[in-house]
Amino acid sequence: MHINPHLFILPRTPRQIVWDYKSHTQFELDLEYSIRLAELIENPNIFDTHNKIDNQFLNTGIMTTSMPATAKWGWDDLSKIFHIGTKNIPCEYMPQNIQEWSKQYLDHCTEVLAQAAPCLGPDHHSSLELIALPEPARLPAGDLTDALIKRKTCRSFTGEALSLGEVSTLLYLSLGYLKERAGGTDECVAEGQGARRSSPSGGGLNASEGFVLARNISGLAPGVYAYHPAEHALSVVNPLPESSLGQLLCGQHFINDLPMGLFISVRFDKLWWKYEHSRAYRMAYIEAGHISQSFQLVATVLGLGTWLTGALMDDQVETLLKLDNSAEQPLFFVGCGQSDGQVMCKELKELLSRQDLPS
Known part of the structure; x- marks a missing residue:
């Protein structure tokens, strides 16, 4: 067994967040799960097929049966996490034609516009004399x-x-x-945009x-x-x-x-x-x-x-x-x-x- 090489761990009291930045999935671990993960990181060979936590780690991809191939990276890990973590935008459904794309994009914009917009102009020093x-x-x-x-x-x-x-x-x-x-703005552009x-x-x-x-x-x-x-x-x-x-x-x-x-x-x-x-x-x-x-x-x-x-x-x-x-x-x-x-x-x-x- 192996630990997924694309994990990033964040402390968020009272939980520990484990983020698989390649597959864009994350998990919250309590103390028991966090301790077990630390043990497996130290020695993946202690993986126990009868251990409920170990099997959950395997099913979620935190553990893998074989070490995935990884590309050589000549910089520090932070740049690698940024690059891989921003690849392959998660998409619940990929539009199959222009009509589907148009509806999906319109639905997205409608959802966004239903939320309170940030100040569209510079919000810094706006009260000062211009x-x-x-x-x-x-x-x-x-x-x-x-x-x-x-x-x-x-x-x-x-x-x-x-x-x-x-x-x-x-x-x-x-x-x-x-x-x-x-005067050349398309009439479909939202107000303020x-x-x-x-x-x-x-x-x-x-x-x-x-x-x-x-x-x-x-x-x-x-x-x-x-x-x-x-x-x-x-x-x-x-x-x-x-x-x-x-x-x-x-x-x-x-x-x-x-x-x-x-x-x-x-x-x-x-x-x-x-x-x-x-x-x-x-x-x-x-x-x-x-x-x-x-x-x-x-x-x-x-x-x-x-x-x-x-x-x-x-x-x-x-x-x-x-x-x-x-x-x-x-x-x-x-x-x-x-x-x-x-x-x-x-x-x-x-x-x-x-x-x-x-x-």
Whole structure:
């Protein structure tokens, strides 16, 4: 006998939860069952066919008669649990044709809409005074190919100020609710779900939000601001932290001169409202990636260099954005500014040049 290799155990007083993250099944074990499982984990060979608990473990898949084949995984177990645990969305019935799918999807949406919806706009700092942004500029006509080719990750910035107009355009075209698309919403879209961004969003929920870290923006005091896409406005969240930007981003101090950065967060409560399965967690990161790319392409057209990272000092960033213990969490950072276009900072180049010198 063998212990199922896809078990994850969670303490939940007064029970122990055993989750089979591959088959998406979970069980609550009392003390007697928990003790027996611990004994079998230590020595699966003591499995007793006459033991009621042992047989229940076998019937539920906690124990197996043979060790299942598992793929080689080069990372830690946490990433493996996340990947496997969000595969193969459980489905009680798989639609066999478009008519069945349509009815199933409509029934699901009806059920979701019968529940109280989370605040559809940013729920952070909504009572604070809003700072209106200038009308976003219309980008010059050009080939998208040019922007895609020119976009590059830079690690050397001059620190030169951005204009508030540039910031307005960047935010509107990456996170704003596009007024140009307001009249094109399908009549079937539920009330409150009609806002459209330049990037796709899982379920049309627009679960991502943005926080501007303003170091050097003409017409805007340095600080941290929440972006309100419906109003195309900002509200003050915090002053700039005493520590450098690089300190918040795992020591990447070459970007301390960035005049503007954008923390992209996700409202998990919006995703939970419509999608109960953990697969939606993947969509949060995909949506953040879409927004990051849109931001970078707009910045490139504006003649700015861009830089991005997922390496955050999460607890410090959450505190800075006032998201401690919140259903909204920061996932990603992207910034832009005037740059000489260098992929490496000069300090790293100097180190590399020394290695090339003869000993």
